[in-house]
Amino acid sequence: MRIDPNMVPEMLANLQQSQSLLDTALQEVSTGLSVNEPSDNPTAAASMVQNTIEAGDLDVYTQNVTTALSTVQQAGSVLSSVVTSLTSAVSAGTEGANGTNSPADLQALAEQVQAILTSVVSAANTSVSGSYLFGGTSTATPYTANPASPTGYTYNGNNNTDSVAIGDQTTVQINQPGSQVFSNATNNVIGSLSSLVSALKGGNPATIETATSGVDSALNYVSQQQVFYGNAETQLNSQETFLQQDKVTLSTQADNLIGVNESTAATDLSEAETDNSAALAAVAKVLPNSLLNFLEPPS
């Protein structure tokens, strides 16, 4: 049978194919990706849309956890210091109520408790990077002195709380308003300290005792509030671990979807190079060949 004498189109087609394989192999090795455009693997490209969004969110969730953790830890340590202060106020009150104190002693105790009150108010006014830990969501200084108020202070914040997103559909409440922690209607920390100061100044042991027990119950109340921050810290820590695992899962998924196996890619590349060289060598060898090369030139 006669064969197609024109080898050029087929040779060019072979060359083109080996060059396109070389291109693909080179691209895979240089980008580290087997899917560089949707047509390379439509299913993987579509799955990557979700994966990229989740991975992007995950990074921000992790940042949020770090920020929230620092807020919650600071609030927790502020409350610890308040508990310590209240404990010393209770001792001062107990000492003042024993009926053996001179007016000068009582005055000294009153000043001591007044100092505690000031430090508790300043603790309640703690701010972290411009926002108050116990002001609700308000930007106003939570407690300011107000002689007209029975407690001597006014709460300027609001009763709102902030929740931070730390996962898909997962949020954590990171603050409690001062109105709940420090000036609650039933366990008013600031109010009970103010009453103790007044009672100590008044010098009546019975009143001092009542006021002291008020501070004591406020102390118990604040200890309970610490639990809220402890729980939040536990939740944030476990979420941080979960986010780290999730990040590994997502990047493994991404790698499976569009990543390239380096050894396969390297082998493909060297195979493609060899193919291409062989195709080029074949063209160079075969093309100039014809019967004319073997004929005697006309004399």
Next chain:
Amino acid sequence: MGGLNTALLIGVSGLDAAQGALDATSNNIANVNTPGYTREEALLNENQESESGNEITGGGVTLDGLQSIRDELLNMQIQQQTSLQSATDTESSSLQQIQAYFTSSGTDIGSALTAFSGSLVQLSANSSNSAAQQGVLSAGQSLASAFNTTASGLASAQTEAQQQVPDTISQINQLTQQIAQLNGQLAQVPAADDGGTTEDQLDQAVQQLAGLTNISVTKTNSGGETITTGNGTPLVIGSQSFNLTSGIGAGDVQKVYDSNGKNITSAISGGTLGGSLNIANTVVPGFMTQLNTLASQFATAFNAAQAAGTDSNGNKGAAFFKGTATLANAAAGISLNLTSPSQIAISSNGAGGGNGNVANLSAALTTALPSGLTPASSYASIVFNVGTATSNANTQSTAIGDNLTQLNNLQGSVSAVNIDEETANMLRYQTAYEAASRIVSTVQVLDNAALNMGSGTSF
């Protein structure tokens, strides 16, 4: 009994035959690289021998002409495959262009959705921070721009395909006129004879026409070809050609009309014309509808989440996105409605009331839209559709390309000029010519010898 003259005449017929065959070889070699050229062979026939008494004398050789060697069936298969090939090539190159807009590049809709979602998560931890608020606004702006860019990318692919239609049709009309003219010339050639060059040109023109649209070819008795489109609309009958026209109809649909003004768009599937029509009328509008639906439903859902909250100025959340009222223009028209970060509805319970609504804004990105898919899945399904369409077109183009290469090889094995074969033939005819001329010179010597017989003087 034949005389010396008989030998002379036979020798001369050999000279003529060898010369004619050399002509064929020479023409073959000259046209070795001419596209559409089919090789010629000299048709040599033995002349009737003459009988005289018991003696039979050969009659020499006649050159009956030159015959082009072609396979009509192969030609037709090649025409069909060429139609398919150029349709998928046209589609593949358009889709390649389109899919660039859906490739993760940092500015595509997927990347913009990622950034927008991240900015909202960030806002939840820093709701009073103006940088975080500005971040949401900027990411929203980028998302709207990504929709705009993608929509304009699709629109320009559609326009390009639409513009290709009238160009292709004018090429088709030119070719059909040329074919009609060649048909006219072939009608002058006796049916039994080979059409030679004219037929080569005809085949070549029909081949080009097949690359432009799907055609059906019928051989006529006169050796010409009747050509119709897929649905039988005549393009060429005998020496008459019929022009196609095009126009853009309602709904931006590109249409093709026959010479009587009848709409034949749906009958055209192959060739550059079929590919362009498919891209302009079906493929791009399909993607565009999905993209518009996503843009419109997403904007509505996000605006609803925004309306559920209160902004930093104490007002009810105003629409975040605008410009999606007309569905057909949603992706191209979507833009940011808010002008200040303070307009983001962060609070769910009044001014300065915490960040309760940020969770609602975030949820708008992960909640199913009326389409049944979340914004991300909805976009992912468009990516999948674009990717699949491109990958299918590429695969099909490669497969048809392989098929076509094989058919061309087959055609080449029948019709292409082989230099080695021609060189060998040249040597063959050269030898034959030399031998025949030797006969002539020998007869001349013999004639002289016969004339000089019995004569003192030599002639």
